[in-house]
Structure formats: C-alpha cells, structure tokens
Amino acid sequence: MTVLQGPLADRDAWSAIGKCPIEKTMGLVGTKSAMLIMREAFYGTTRFDDFARRVGITKAATSARLSELVDAGLLEKQPYREPGQRVRDEYVLTEAGTEFMPVVWAMFEWGRKHLGDSALRLKHLECGAQAHVEIVCDNGHVVPPDELGVALR
Known part of the structure; x- marks a missing residue:
C-alpha cells in the first residue's frame, strides 16, 4: 500500500479530484485506442493508415485520437511526400511521448x-x-510498493 504523507494522510480533509496526475493523464490518454496508438508509435508506426490498420479502429477514430495525442504534446505531425503524391503528415513521438513509454x-x-x-x-x-x-x-x-509515499511538495 502506498503511504499518503502530511496533509494528504487525512483523506477526508482533501480531494484529489482535478489535481491528481493519474486523473489528468487518463484525461489525455484514457482510451484503449489512444494507448494502442502510443504502443504503435513506440514500435515505429508513423503513417495514418498504418495506425488505423494496426490498432483496428476506423479512420474517423484514428483521426480523433491522433489529433488528441498531438494536442496533448505526445505526438507531432511532420510533413512527408511520396514521389508523385500530395504532401501528407506522419506522426512521430515528441520528448513527452517518449517519456510516456514506461507507462505503456x-x-x-x-x-x-x-x-x-x-x-x-x-x-x-x-x-x-x-x-x-x-x-x-x-x-x-x-x-x-510498501516503501512508496505520496507527499505535497
């Protein structure tokens, strides 16, 4: 069990709602498809169609999740162009995205x-x-786990 220290020890005197890093992280990547897109990014996937196919979600869902992950700063768009094709975006991990790897x-x-x-x-x-x-x-x-504490800084 994790030990809550200082003022956090009185669970009735404070609420973590809206302040908890777990809650905030889940707000960014709390869907199965977002986590699987991050998995695929760690495996080297960068192209939209590859994310959709490898995660097994619709193109609309892929677009929504990729946009959310870009807005969250975990992925960034980089333009690329295949010979004879229009310019498209690929999605690559940012520093914050790479730092998210231990969670996955x-x-x-x-x-x-x-x-x-x-x-x-x-x-x-x-x-x-x-x-x-x-x-x-x-x-x-x-x-x-039995030596881990959470304290206010």
Missing part, C-alpha cells in the same frame, strides 16, 4: 503477468537480459 511498458508487463502469459518479453538489447519497469528513487534504490 508497465501495462505491457502487468498484462503479460496477470492476463495470460504472453510469449512477448521486454529485452535489453545490449546484453540480452529481460527488462522490467520499476520505480527507482533519485538515489538509485528500487522502491517496492
């Missing part, structure tokens, strides 16, 4: 472990070892 990989790891073991694994390419998502403090210590 944490969901990957949780799903792999709890929803039926998948043959898929995260892997450190340099040494070949299996990779994991962990919470690490600024001093480099891995922080287990």
Whole structure:
C-alpha cells in the first residue's frame, strides 16, 4: 500500500479530484485506442493508415485520437511526400511521448503477468537480459510498493 504523507494522510480533509496526475493523464490518454496508438508509435508506426490498420479502429477514430495525442504534446505531425503524391503528415513521438513509454511498458508487463502469459518479453538489447519497469528513487534504490509515499511538495 502506498503511504499518503502530511496533509494528504487525512483523506477526508482533501480531494484529489482535478489535481491528481493519474486523473489528468487518463484525461489525455484514457482510451484503449489512444494507448494502442502510443504502443504503435513506440514500435515505429508513423503513417495514418498504418495506425488505423494496426490498432483496428476506423479512420474517423484514428483521426480523433491522433489529433488528441498531438494536442496533448505526445505526438507531432511532420510533413512527408511520396514521389508523385500530395504532401501528407506522419506522426512521430515528441520528448513527452517518449517519456510516456514506461507507462505503456508497465501495462505491457502487468498484462503479460496477470492476463495470460504472453510469449512477448521486454529485452535489453545490449546484453540480452529481460527488462522490467520499476520505480527507482533519485538515489538509485528500487522502491517496492510498501516503501512508496505520496507527499505535497
């Protein structure tokens, strides 16, 4: 269990509604299709039709999700032109989008472990070892759930 510290410890004296980073993040990427588009962006997908096909959603839904992710600053549009074709946009990860990767990989790891073991694994390419998502403090210590606290800054 995560420990709430200081004034946060009195759960009846404060409300996280509208202030919680989880709530705000879910407001940006809280749909299945948005998360799957981010997954595809991490896998290198950049083209509109490829997102629609690989996520399995309509072109209208793809357009809406890509626009939301661009507005949220997770993806950005970059123009490209195939020879003899009109200029189109591709969608690439921004710095904020790249920083979102651990969220998606944490969901990957949780799903792999709890929803039926998948043959898929995260892997450190340099040494070949299996990779994991962990919470690490600024001093480099891995922080287990029972040692994690939330405090006001």
